[in-house]
Amino acid sequence: MKDDIILxxxxxxxxxxxxxxxxxxxxxxxxxxxxxxxLGVVGESGCGKSVTAHSxxxxxxxxxxxxxxxxxxxxxxGEKIEIQKLRRTGNQMRQIRGKEISMIFQDPMSSxxxxxxxxDQIAENIREHEKVTKREALDRARKLLExxxxxxxxxxxxxxxxxxSGGMKQxxxxxxxxACNPRILIxxxxxxxxxxxxxxxxxxxxxxxxREHGTSIMMITHNMGLVAEMADEIAVMYMGRIVEYxxxxxVMKSPAHPYTQGLLKAVPxxxxxxxxxxxxxxxxxxxxxxxxxxxxxxxxxxxxxACRQVPRAVEVEPGHQVRCWNYKEATDNG
Ligand SMILES: Nc1ncnc2c1ncn2[C@@H]1O[C@H](COP(=O)(O)OP(=O)(O)O)[C@@H](O)[C@H]1O
Ligand SMILES: [Mg+2]
Numbered sequence: 001m002k003d004d005i006i007l008x009x010x011x012x013x014x015x016x017x018x019x020x021x022x023x024x025x026x027x028x029x030x031x032x033x034x035x036x037x038x039l040g041v042v043g044e045s046g047c048g049k050s051v052t053a054h055s056x057x058x059x060x061x062x063x064x065x066x067x068x069x070x071x072x073x074x075x076x077x078g079e080k081i082e083i084q085k086l087r088r089t090g091n092q093m094r095q096i097r098g099k100e101i102s103m104i105f106q107d108p109m110s111s112x113x114x115x116x117x118x119x120d121q122i123a124e125n126i127r128e129h130e131k132v133t134k135r136e137a138l139d140r141a142r143k144l145l146e147x148x149x150x151x152x153x154x155x156x157x158x159x160x161x162x163x164x165s166g167g168m169k170q171x172x173x174x175x176x177x178x179a180c181n182p183r184i185l186i187x188x189x190x191x192x193x194x195x196x197x198x199x200x201x202x203x204x205x206x207x208x209x210x211r212e213h214g215t216s217i218m219m220i221t222h223n224m225g226l227v228a229e230m231a232d233e234i235a236v237m238y239m240g241r242i243v244e245y246x247x248x249x250x251v252m253k254s255p256a257h258p259y260t261q262g263l264l265k266a267v268p269x270x271x272x273x274x275x276x277x278x279x280x281x282x283x284x285x286x287x288x289x290x291x292x293x294x295x296x297x298x299x300x301x302x303x304x305x306a307c308r309q310v311p312r313a314v315e316v317e318p319g320h321q322v323r324c325w326n327y328k329e330a331t332d333n334g
Contacts, residue, residue, distance in 0.1 A: 006074050006216050007033040007056070007101075007184055013068035014048075014055045023287045025051040027240040028069070033184065038210065038217040040231030040248070042224055042263065046284050048240040049220045050106070053186045056218075057103055058088045073101065076183065099129040102182040104173050106189045111173065112161040118172050119157025126179045144175040148205055167198035171205070178209055185210075186218045191226070203229055225267045228252055236260045239284060239295040245313075246320030256322040258300045258330045294325070302326040302333075 014026040026048045033039050041049050054060050056071055071083040073096065086093040105111045113121060122144065123137035132140075138157060145153035148171040156164075164172060170190060177185055187206065191199040207230060210217055219230055227234055227248070234251045236244040236259065244257040255261045262280035282299040285291050291298065297307040306325040313321045316331075324330065 004035045004074070005032045006035045007218075008072040008074075009052075009056070009069070010072070011069035012052065012055060012066065012071065014051050014060065014064065014066050016061070017063045017065075021288070024067075024290075025240050025287060026055065029235075029237070029240070029242055030069075031235050031242060031245065033216050033218055034232075035183075035216055036214045037232045038219055038230050040227030040234040041218060041220045041237060042222060042227050042234065043237035044222055044263075044280075044284060047237040049222075049237055050188055051240075052237075053103065053188050053218070053220060056083065056186065057097055057101065058083065058086065058093050059097075059103075060088075073184075075100070095129070098125060098182075099180045100182055101184040101186065102177040102180070103186040104170075104177045104188060104190045106192060109161070109169070111176075112169065114161055117158045117160055118164070122157075122172070122176050122179050125176050129180045140179065141175065144179060145172070147209065148172075148175055149201075167194050167202065170194060170198075170202055174202070174206065174209070178213070178215075181213060182215065184216045184218065186220070188220045189222070190219075192221070192223075199226070206230070223267075224263050236263065239287075239290070241295070241323065242313075243296070243323045244321065246316075250317060250320040254316075254320075254331060256316045256320070256327040256331050257296075257324050258302050258326075259296050261330065294323075296324075302330045 010030050012026055012029045013024060015022050015024040029052055031039065041052065043049055055066055066084045073081045073083055075081065119138055119141050122141035123134060126132060126137040126140055127134065142153050142157055145156060150156055150168060150171055161169060191202050194202065203226065209215065219227065221227060231248050234246065234248055235242045236257065238259050244251060244255065244260045251260060255264055265278040266280065280299060285295060285298065293308040294311050297303040304326060311323040311325050313323050315321050316327065
């Protein structure tokens with residue numbers, strides 16, 4: 001079961017129609033998530049991580065659309081479901097969303113309802129998918145909060161979201177996402193808003209839950225250090241494409257794309273002064289004027305004439321792919 005693919009994304013293109021102009025935020029992304037494993041998806045802000053996640057969950061806004069490609073989810077029974085073919089609000093998607101595939105959002109406040117106690121919010125999520133009494137659901141909610149090491153869990157069920165600190169709120173979000181014991185958890189920058197110590201605690205808790213429940217996780221973050229802590233495989237995204245993909249060991253040990261090398265250099269080391277931290281020069285181009293050829297070329301010290309063409313994915317070693325014409329030079333000097 002271990003190496004079975006539970007989610008396969010193939011050539012995904014997702015776009016938005018903004019003022020009648022189509023913008024493509026995800027441009028031909030392919031990856032697979034294996035059962036019981038953690039896939040890290042990294043990249044700077046705006047590279048299409050959340051849009052990829054929202055495509056999988058069918059949570060795009062009305063003016064957003066999957067224009068090409070497929071998202072195949074394999075149920076526990078072995079049945080394969082092409083998510084992009086389901087209606088967003090149809091029964092099948094509602095069954096999958098929250099129960100089989102669930103998501104932790106970047107901003108906990110926007111997904112918790114301020115006017116309901118958190119116990120009710122967790123219980124409601126359970127009762128949406130399973131036939132249990134309110135009392136049973138609340139009991140499970142309490143157990144989940146205990147698993148997530150929230151002190152005085154039983155009393156805290158009656159508290160409202162504003163009574164929780166940022167870190168505790170994020171634990172509640174994890175509890176809601178894990179309430180129905182999903183097979184896949186998509187965690188979209190689950191710790192970005194938190195300080196470093198709290199981040200470490202949340203990551204440790206997620207690892208524990210993942211081990212105990214065998215959940216497959218897609219861990220989205222702009223933090224390379226965090227991915228190294230948790231993930232088995234890593235996909236590095238830039239401007240809606242995966243520019244490097246491989247096992248954590250392969251990519252950390254021999255990053256082949258100049259962008260990946262830059263992200264790794266930018267990982268803060270404990271005790272290092274913030275102003276000494278490396279950052280990749282320039283910024284991500286706008287989707288409105290997407291450059292022709294390699295989108296990273298304008299920021300890349302290895303750019304050559306060849307980079308006027310969009311690079312093909314090449315295999316550096318088995319299972320390790322990169323989209324860069326000059327990866328050999330970059331690897332030698334990086
Ligand atoms: N609802 C939307 N409408 C229009 N453009 C969007 C929308 N959501 C995201 N985008 C654009 O798509 C690109 C990818 O965004 P996103 O996936 O949110 O990036 P991130 O990697 O930071 O999660 C960005 O250029 C962003 O501006
Ligand atoms: Mg995002």
